[in-house]
């Protein structure tokens with residue numbers, strides 16, 4: 368169910384793996400994303416199971432229609448969970464609200480100020496990193512009263528696997544030099560996690576990269592993770608989840 372799960376004094380957060388759900392075939396088993404051919408009712412049950420495993424009520428889950436942008440939505444009091452806003456980040460200071468970001472290879476970012484009780488999630492693929500959705504999320508959390516923010520970078524494709532055309536690497540690394548990378552098979556690549564970590568560090572955020580402790584490359588981790596690069600359009604989706612306990 369969870370590749371990583373932590374409960375702080377006020378905040379619960381987790382990143383899922385692909386185990387413990389009801390999906391079968393290429394989506395087996397904890398696919399949390401729709402629109403990839405999997406049965407939508409099964410996906411809803413999987414999302415509910417992940418939210419319950421966090422200790423929360425599935426009716427409190429807030430998901431997004433992610434579009435590789437940098438728009439941040441605030442989940443305010445009384446926001447209807449069923450309305451999936453078009454956004455790539457969610458923030459809230461509302462206890463009980465579970466924020467969910469879904470990915471397969473892109474970076475799932477979970478952020479929290481455990482003292483202030485302010486949390487956020489962000490979806491950062493190549494476009495999101497270039498647009499700096501990470502810093503936009505941090506600023507939106509500060510508007511809600513966050514001061515000392517920690518960000519967790521969850522399972523994603525690593526800089527040794529994320530192959531891109533030479534020109535794309537040149538364009539991105541021209542803006543974000545730390546993103547320059549080479550695959551393990553010696554072709555041009557990008558290290559998006561390194562770039563996001565640098566953005567978060569510059570924004571004054573403490574960064575915890577799960578790759579420092581766990582094997583979390585989605586492309587290499589066929590047993591435990593989904594990977595869009597490896598599985599194509601039928602790829603399932605992992606999630607990062609966070610809430611302030613009610």
Ligand SMILES: [Zn+2]
Pocket residue numbers: 524525526527528529584585586587
């Ligand atoms: Zn890798």
